[in-house]
Amino acid sequence: MKLELSDAQKQARLRFREFVQQRVAPYAGGWDREERVPLDVIDQLRSHGYLGAPLPVDSGGGGMDAITYGLLTEEIGRGCSSLRSLLTVHDMVAFAVRRWGNAELKAGLAARLGSGEALCALALSEADAGSDAASVRTEAVREGDEYVITGRKKWITFGQIADFFLVLARLEDKLTAFLVPSTTPGFSRTPMHGIVGTRASLMAELEFNGCRLASRHLVGRPGFGLSHVFSTALDLGRYSVAWGAVGIAQACLDACLEYTANRRQFGVPLRDHQLIQRKLTDMIVNTRAARLLCYRAGYLREIGDAEAMAETLVAKYFASQAAVSAANDAVHLHGGNGLTEDYPVARYLRDSKVVEIIEGSTEIQQITIARNPPGEL
Amino acid sequence: MADNRKARIKEFLSRFFRNHELKDDEDIFALGFVNSLLALQLVNFLEGEFGFTIEDDELDFENFRTIQNMDALIERKTSAAGVAV
Numbered sequence: 506m507k508l509e510l511s512d513a514q515k516q517a518r519l520r521f522r523e524f525v526q527q528r529v530a531p532y533a534g535g536w537d538r539e540e541r542v543p544l545d546v547i548d549q550l551r552s553h554g555y556l557g558a559p560l561p562v563d564s565g566g567g568g569m570d571a572i573t574y575g576l577l578t579e580e581i582g583r584g585c586s587s588l589r590s591l592l593t594v595h596d597m598v599a600f601a602v603r604r605w606g607n608a609e610l611k612a613g614l615a616a617r618l619g620s621g622e623a624l625c626a627l628a629l630s631e632a633d634a635g636s637d638a639a640s641v642r643t644e645a646v647r648e649g650d651e652y653v654i655t656g657r658k659k660w661i662t663f664g665q666i667a668d669f670f671l672v673l674a675r676l677e678d679k680l681t682a683f684l685v686p687s688t689t690p691g692f693s694r695t696p697m698h699g700i701v702g703t704r705a706s707l708m709a710e711l712e713f714n715g716c717r718l719a720s721r722h723l724v725g726r727p728g729f730g731l732s733h734v735f736s737t738a739l740d741l742g743r744y745s746v747a748w749g750a751v752g753i754a755q756a757c758l759d760a761c762l763e764y765t766a767n768r769r770q771f772g773v774p775l776r777d778h779q780l781i782q783r784k785l786t787d788m789i790v791n792t793r794a795a796r797l798l799c800y801r802a803g804y805l806r807e808i809g810d811a812e813a814m815a816e817t818l819v820a821k822y823f824a825s826q827a828a829v830s831a832a833n834d835a836v837h838l839h840g841g842n843g844l845t846e847d848y849p850v851a852r853y854l855r856d857s858k859v860v861e862i863i864e865g866s867t868e869i870q871q872i873t874i875a876r877n878p879p880g881e882l
Numbered sequence: 883m884a885d886n887r888k889a890r891i892k893e894f895l896s897r898f899f900r901n902h903e904l905k906d907d908e909d910i911f912a913l914g915f916v917n918s919l920l921a922l923q924l925v926n927f928l929e930g931e932f933g934f935t936i937e938d939d940e941l942d943f944e945n946f947r948t949i950q951n952m953d954a955l956i957e958r959k960t961s962a963a964g965v966a967v
């Protein structure tokens with residue numbers, strides 16, 4: 506067993522870190538307050554090849570290996586979870602379309618999705634269908650060579666600006682996936698405001714009012730929409746969110762190491778108090794443990810091991826809770842300042858709760874992991 | 883060759899079907915163990931283990947219903963592509 510990044514991976518991490526330190530982290534608090542990631546930073550992601558990075562080069566993507574992609578996601582997540590969530594949703598949809606889309610659909614589109622020229626979002630959840638994804642009510646009807654989609658979706662990250670939506674609908678009661686362009690007549694979106702976590706992620710509610718699609722927009726076969734198409738997307742989404750959670754935990758640690766070194770109470774820096782050291786130690790250890798689980802999941806993805814999905818669940822489950830715990834302690838260690846917008850830790854806490862709820866909440870992971878435990882190391 | 887392939891599939895599935903000796907013609911969906919995670923893991927396993935890609939129009943539960951059917955799918959895919967398994 507050798508657990509070490511290659512030189513190329515270490516260099517990539519430095520590049521990602523520099524990008525985030527210069528162009529993301531200093532502005533993330535402002536984006537959060539304004540509830541919007543600016544379009545020019547999305548252009549920068551594109552021009553650096555950070556959108557579609559894990560997709561193969563032959564479909565316009567960056568061909569990034571799973572570990573390097575993890576490092577990218579951690580670094581972006583360390584600076585801004587809202588921006589990280591764009592990578593998550595875009596990549597998971599582009600990846601699933603590349604995997605299960607038909608040749609005709611991909612011919613005109615793969616390169617645009619792979620490069621991030623066209624942005625994708627995932628439209629699964631509805632007002633009455635969250636954890637129980639199979640209960641979606643959006644309906645698809647076949648009419649000749651076309652499909653007509655009718656229904657509403659809620660909580661769609663980057664739904665305000667995405668160009669394509671991967672939509673889960675019922676076709677003759679079979680769960681089926683479609684790729685719906687935002688230009689389809691009958692499609693409309695309403696921005697959602699006042700969400701307290703990943704507040705800058707341009708969330709929207711979507712309405713499909715008799716959206717008529719050519720048959721090539723069917724992704725996978727009818728009945729395989731959730732089990733294969735969305736599961737492919739969600740698997741990558743969980744991998745991405747797990748790394749994003751490591752990013753939040755690391756950001757909390759960075760903030761706390763600095764704050765507790767500078768803030769003095771009872772005549773010494775906070776970090777000299779043993780009860781503070783206990784919190785810092787838990788944060789250090791949990792962050793490292795979460796990252797190691799992500800490395801393990803990434804390694805298995807890289808070698809194409811069938812265990813990768815199960816190991817990714819474990820990583821997401823642990824890392825998201827590590828992020829919440831680190832953020833909770835981070836706010837606490839900052840005392841009153843932790844509850845102000847002068848410090849980023851309150852944002853980290855709000856964002857960490859999101860990663861514990863999305864891509865399968867903690868309880869849903871508990872159910873799934875117990876039923877599908879990964880095999881021996 | 884086919885026996886060896888079936889044994890490899892059976893070994894993979896046995897982790898999910900603990901305490902059940904799975905037969906080659908047994909319907910794995912009817913046994914009630916297959917959730918959506920396993921369904922996709924099975925696709926990934928067959929692709930990785932036997933070196934081919936399952937296309938969108940090959941998503942058919944019949945292909946995955948029994949070890950026998952999976953073996954027939956592998957046979958079709960690999961003989962078409964000239965892959966040795």
Ligand SMILES: Cc1cc2nc3c(=O)[nH]c(=O)nc-3n(C[C@H](O)[C@H](O)[C@H](O)COP(=O)(O)OP(=O)(O)OC[C@H]3O[C@@H](n4cnc5c(N)ncnc54)[C@H](O)[C@@H]3O)c2cc1C
Pocket residue numbers: 594626627628629630631634635636637659660661662663700702703859862863864865866867868869
């Ligand atoms: C910031 C944010 C971004 C999102 N982005 C997207 C997106 O881009 N696309 C999209 O489709 N959706 C998105 N969602 C929706 C998200 O996927 C759902 O919120 C999530 O699946 C949980 O569903 P729910 O909110 O309906 O909660 P519910 O399913 O109602 O769950 C409520 C609580 O009950 C628990 N629970 C549910 N079932 C069980 C059970 N069987 N046993 C024990 N406990 C259970 C849950 O864990 C949770 O704690 C987003 C949500 C948020 C908050």
